[in-house]
Amino acid sequence: QVQLVESGGGVVQPGRSLRLSCEASRFTFSSYSMHWVRQVSGKGLEWVAVISSAGTVQYYADSVKGRFTISRDNSKNTLYLQMDSLRVEDTAVYYCAREPPAAHNHWYFDLWGRGTPVTVSS
Amino acid sequence: DIQMTQSPSSLSASVGDRVTITCRASQSINNYLNWYQQKPGKAPNLLIYAASNLQSGVPSRFSGSGSGTDFTLTISSLQPEDFATYYCQQSYNSFPITFGQGTRLEIK
Numbered sequence: 717q718v719q720l721v722e723s724g725g726g727v728v729q730p731g732r733s734l735r736l737s738c739e740a741s742r743f744t745f746s747s748y749s750m751h752w753v754r755q756v757s758g759k760g761l762e763w764v765a766v767i768s769s770a771g772t773v774q775y776y777a778d779s780v781k782g783r784f785t786i787s788r789d790n791s792k793n794t795l796y797l798q799m800d801s802l803r804v805e806d807t808a809v810y811y812c813a814r815e816p817p818a819a820h821n822h823w824y825f826d827l828w829g830r831g832t833p834v835t836v837s838s
Numbered sequence: 839d840i841q842m843t844q845s846p847s848s849l850s851a852s853v854g855d856r857v858t859i860t861c862r863a864s865q866s867i868n869n870y871l872n873w874y875q876q877k878p879g880k881a882p883n884l885l886i887y888a889a890s891n892l893q894s895g896v897p898s899r900f901s902g903s904g905s906g907t908d909f910t911l912t913i914s915s916l917q918p919e920d921f922a923t924y925y926c927q928q929s930y931n932s933f934p935i936t937f938g939q940g941t942r943l944e945i946k
Binding site for chain 2 (some may be wrong): 751760761762763766775776777778811819821822823824825826828829830831
């Protein structure tokens with residue numbers, strides 16, 4: 717079925733790196749802008765980053781700018797989030813989410829993955 | 839950044855009740871407001887986009903309204919599966935996208 721599946725989460729020490737992946741199935745991945753959204757356990761949602769359908773444009777939350785890099789490989793139907801210089805406050809469940817073309821800058825998310833947990837701890 | 843404030847933060851209601859959740863933006867966001875439902879351990883699910891448009895597959899008991907700074911999500915007759923946390927999200931003009939803090943809807 718149409719789905720997004722994240723992977724790559726885990727436990728990492730502060731200052732280290734981690735790369736998350738999000739594999740898309742059964743839709744034309746290359747037609748959609750894609751986002752990462754995170755959620756601290758028991759807390760609210762925080763938008764992290766977006767990448768355009770062709771991968772040419774990216775935007776980031778100030779909290780991750782300069783440390784995280786969003787990218788995609790449309791030939792592999794996969795979205796990535798390279799997380800460097802990780803901090804304790806980056807601990808969260810990370811979701812990838814799809815923005816439909818029809819959103820027309822309304823930037824809503826009509827499909828989410830199940831999330832992958834990231835724990836940054838010494 | 840545009841701040842989104844939801845009220846109430848939590849709410850107790852009974853099956854069959856009509857429930858309204860409010861979301862207020864720190865500045866006018868036209869109709870760039872979306873609503874999500876999240877159940878424990880699950881990803882959020884889109885309910886309403888562009889303030890008042892019902893996402894495909896979402897029951898018609900859910901509705902959204904508002905423009906500018908004040909928005910509401912209404913559930914006309916609560917069903918057992920509606921007990922969850924609800925988030926508003928703004929997407930006006932530019933990034934960053936921001937969410938409200940959430941409203942937890944519990945069974946009375």
